[in-house]
Amino acid sequence: MAHNERAGNAAELNQKDFSWFFWFTLPLYPYSRRRTLRKEVIKDTIWTFDQLQGIFYVVVPIRMTVVKLDEGGLLIYAPVAPTPECIRLLNELVAEHGDVKYIILPTISGLEHKVFVGPFARYFPNAQVFVAPNQWSFPLNLPPTWLGLPRKRTHILPEDSSKTPFADEFDYAILGAIELGPGKFAEVAFFHKRSRTLLVTDSVVSVPEDPPAIVQLDPYPLLFHAKDKTSDIVADNVTNRRKGWQRISLFALYFQPSVLQVPGWGEVFRNAAKASDRSKKSYFGLFPFKWKDDWKRSFNALRGDGRLFVAPILQTLILNRAPRETIEWANKVASWDFQWIIPCHFDSPIKAEPYQFRQAFSFLEKQPSVSAGLFNNSNYALPEENFKLLREIDKGLSKLGIVPPQQDKI
Incomplete structure (x- = not known):
């Protein structure tokens, strides 16, 4: 290659x-x-x-x-x-x-x-x-x-x-x-x-552990998501770029993983008033993210050893x-x-x-296929706790008749 x-x-x-x-x-x-x-x-x-x-x-x-x-x-x-x-x-x-x-x-x-x-x-x-x-x-x-x-x-x-x-x-x-x-x-x-x-x-x-090259051409989004609070000033270095990318990956694939808390808008606006950067580029200091201390555990579970998987959505x-x-x-x-x-x-x-x-498609099966090289489906599955928001969206769309009901595993 x-x-x-x-x-x-x-x-x-x-x-x-x-x-x-x-x-x-x-x-x-x-x-x-x-x-x-x-x-x-x-x-x-x-x-x-x-x-x-x-x-x-x-x-x-x-x-x-x-x-x-x-x-x-x-x-x-x-x-x-x-x-x-x-x-x-x-x-x-x-x-x-x-x-x-x-x-x-x-x-x-x-x-x-x-x-x-x-x-x-x-x-x-x-x-x-x-x-x-x-x-x-x-x-x-x-x-x-x-x-x-x-x-x-x-x-x-x-x-x-x-x-x-x-x-x-x-x-x-x-x-x-x-x-x-x-x-x-x-x-x-x-x-x-x-x-x-x-x-x-x-x-x-x-999902790679480090941000892809195209993402690193402009590191601002990586550093934005490397913040723990809106008042943080984040140095541009390898560690913070990696931190921002891994959080971006969790957000992009789960929308709201279990390790991400979304504070109320009152708290968001109060924090924005204390932001180190309140420019248009920084969304005027708005930062509606609060990551739990163990957020990295969810990324490690998502990435595995660089395995293939079907996106949660x-x-x-x-x-x-x-x-x-x-x-x-x-x-x-x-x-x-x-x-x-x-x-x-x-x-x-x-x-x-x-x-x-x-x-990667074993989540659709009651019992994994031996011919596909699967022997322990539970060890391969993504952590269920991170699917909470997506399950709620699915339930709501089905209840309203917007999407057809999901079918049983085969």
Whole structure:
């Protein structure tokens, strides 16, 4: 594996290189200013392009993967914002390996992926766009072309992966569409045969102990969440960056883990008046977080030894609506002989075997599958106490009839 990283030098690049004009279509931090970090993960074969997104400085990577085709040219999995910097870094690969031939939208519900595909495709007018079936949008279910996808060169991925022009190099498996009431969830996992690499969108993640490189380009969000109280002045060092990242990971994946207390707004406003920084950048001193002393224990349980797991929100609100379909999909993916996994979020690339991927879905089973290499499901499960808020959300949505009830484990 190669690990060369490439990003523009901030001192040399004009701010316009980071600009994303259509940020208002998905108003997430860092809004109109997005840096891009390119990494070669398999020499002359696979590259990742990381950007950043988040709310209230809870920032995580969002990732595009670029694969060199044997016949020449490039395949793009899950495009990111086509900023001038991003397109420049990609065109460096185009100059060496050939034009972008295929652009893949591997999800139907992930707006943070879908919103970039149309603008991205306009930079590569010869590329064919392939999208997961059963696309939808909210609040209005608009045709794909109304969402910016090019009319004449957008195609639905067929169930049979052998029917695509890139079938010799890729296999794929479609999960979905899982009914969620207002819409559906689906994901398409791609397997690049030659490099033995699996590309996934949201289905599995692994959390690194230290903040990813893209997060460290601007450490302010890390230091913001490293505070214990709003009046703290946090030094920029490795320890505090790691502390901020680990808390961000807990917040992003659980919303409110058991080790996070949310003080009342009266206390929040009183503390804001004492803040060392009450600028707009610091949200005027508002800091509605109070971490328990043993918060690190929850992060260690989440990370494990760098294991793969299904994000808690998918476990609690989505995949438990279709356990049988999900397990069948996981079994198909685990039948491929991959040794690397590249998700669209958190850590990447991940050294992993097929049984480890399959193991991540054991929460859907009453008894873990021996064929999947599972022998102690309880030791693998994430701590139940951190699911409290998500369970309450699930219960409330089900009671109101907004989402269908979860199904029994299989």
